[in-house]
Amino acid sequence: MKERNIGLGILGLATLIVVVSMFLKGRSDTSPSTASNGMQPVTVNIKLGSEKVGLLEDIEVKKLLQERFNLTVAYKKQGSIDMVTSDTSGLDALWPSSQVAAQMYTKPLRMRETILNSPMTLYCATEVADALIKRGIVKVEAGIYYITDMPKLLELITQRKTWSSIGLPNLNGRVTVYSTNPAQSNSGIMFAGLLANLLNKNEVATSRTVTSILPQLKEFFTEQGYKSGNSDEIFNNFLSVGDQPMIVGYEAQLVEVSLNQPQNLPYISKNVRTLYPKPTVWTQHPLLVLSPNGDRLLVALKSPEFQKLAWERHGFRPSNPVVASDPKSLKITGVPERVQSTIAMPDSDVMTTILNYLKQR
Template sequence: MNKKIIGIAIFVAIIAAALIYQFTGSGSSPKEILLNGLIGGEKKGFLEDEDVKSILKEKYGVVIDYSKAGSIEMVKGNTQGRDFLWPSSQVALEIFKTTKAKHLVKSGLIFNSPIVLYSWSIVTDALIKAGIVKKVAASYFVVDFPKLINLVMEGKKWSDIGLTDLYGKISIISTDPNKSNSGNMFAGLLANILYGDVVDESSVEKYLPKLKTFFSHLGYMESSSGNLFEQYLTTGVGAKPIIVGYESQAIEFSIQNEELWPKVKDRIRILYPVPTVWSAHPLIVLNPKANILIKALQDKEIQKIAWEKHGFRTGLIGVDNDPKLLKVVGIPERIKKVIPMPKAQVMEKIMQALQN
């Protein structure tokens, strides 16, 4: 009788252990992995998200210690002691492969975000009257980008398009192309627009002087896309009539500033250049222990948070991004008119010209 009871007890214990394993895995949390890296400033809010931090730690054991840096700066600078880099463009990855290939362990695409222009209602209305911007449904598109660029290159004033309250010449303010990705991508897009197609190493030469003229008129340029977007919001239309940024920035701002957003949403305008360029966000692994970070950041739950709370479009095939889930009006479901960025060697030429 005692043997029978003991046998039943053992059987029950085995079943209980199996159930515990089924629902909790091995019954213990993953071993903690502390990873140190550099990230583009536009991803700071995402990595500070408590839901993201929780999933990374509880599901993958990953804890991230990061510092902000411009995408171009990070791939060209000192990477000693870093486990990963997370720039904001494929061009940055290609530059890294060209200059520091031996340090590359692995790379993977995490997010995408189109380059956009941020402006204000009064500026956008003037650009619509000038035939440069067109409103389609709730979205605004820069349908005559060459015309806008020509206004800048010709030194036209805001008053020439009816904006007598704005001082000075028409400009499109970007970050420093030699330090920050949004400025770098805008320089590549600008070269393509001037040429009328994707520039190569020979065709770009003709347009380098024009690019130098365009950016020299901007004066001091921020080294971080996040800093420029903050300046745009805090200094307003007088100081920052049009800036270059990422689509994700307005989406994230609307979530993180729920009280302020209703006060500014009717004045802010997101303008989609036609064509625009995609800003990819590849993760560059420098230490094998950081390989897990690619898998973790591609987790579907994390990708969902990235879109709905931070505005990053997914880098995964088969995952949709529904604009109806966002607070921001005018985000198109798909970005259809896109031109490729120039190759990394061409961008190096552009950066060198702008630096000099």
């Protein structure tokens, strides 16, 4: 804990140095093209996870970045695992969807700092949630749907139970939880980490214990069949097509839809349920800074103004402690004020072992 606090202090000091240096630079720059905040306008080139596209396309976010920080963000979306293992030439920053992905980036960095947070959730049809409640797998507490018996859910999957066998004759195929491809996308690899912990008797999987559970993990993901390469695609498919009755996602995804597509609120309220696994894992969204322009973006994204917009308009929980994340400000119910039942992800070496094993044919 002491080492972690020291690390956080160093990051905070580094961020402060960036702010001060930009302030001093702004005072000495009086060119006509410099905005009133003293910073030259720049375009920042980044790659990011697909679930954050709506955030950066938000007109209020664009306005804040341009008018307050003189920044325009040019982005390409890419799965977090692909992002941190591919070429970064010409980029100012990477914005993957977890520390696990960030730790797989092995090239030099100027800085790495968490910007936003979102717990991993499962999304399912209302009828699926009702069936799982009857089997004692899901419980509703204060309006929040919790998966209180994840081992029992895994048992349904490993025993190849059909949806029909649990009282859902209108759904075809076997009970499963669909995810993105863990070799490409963060939500897939995060779910693999959570499953590894569950298969390890609800303890964090280690290099000593992971070998014995790898075949079970491989079977689970192989049984899914086709897997999407990004979190946005699988979530949108779930809402529009509905051929996957239960999927892995982020809390922020449904919140964002409810805030930005109010016309769909009646459908969401009636047909969709957000399930919080007990325990779940946090997906942090760190910015990996590669250039001085990336430094400027980091300062902007950590600002209270940006963090407030990210929560109130897109459902991402802030990393800035000054900004509150009150579910009462949202348009949907079923979002807890705090997510307390969590488990740590396996370390990066273990996750790399899992990833490499899942890639094998």
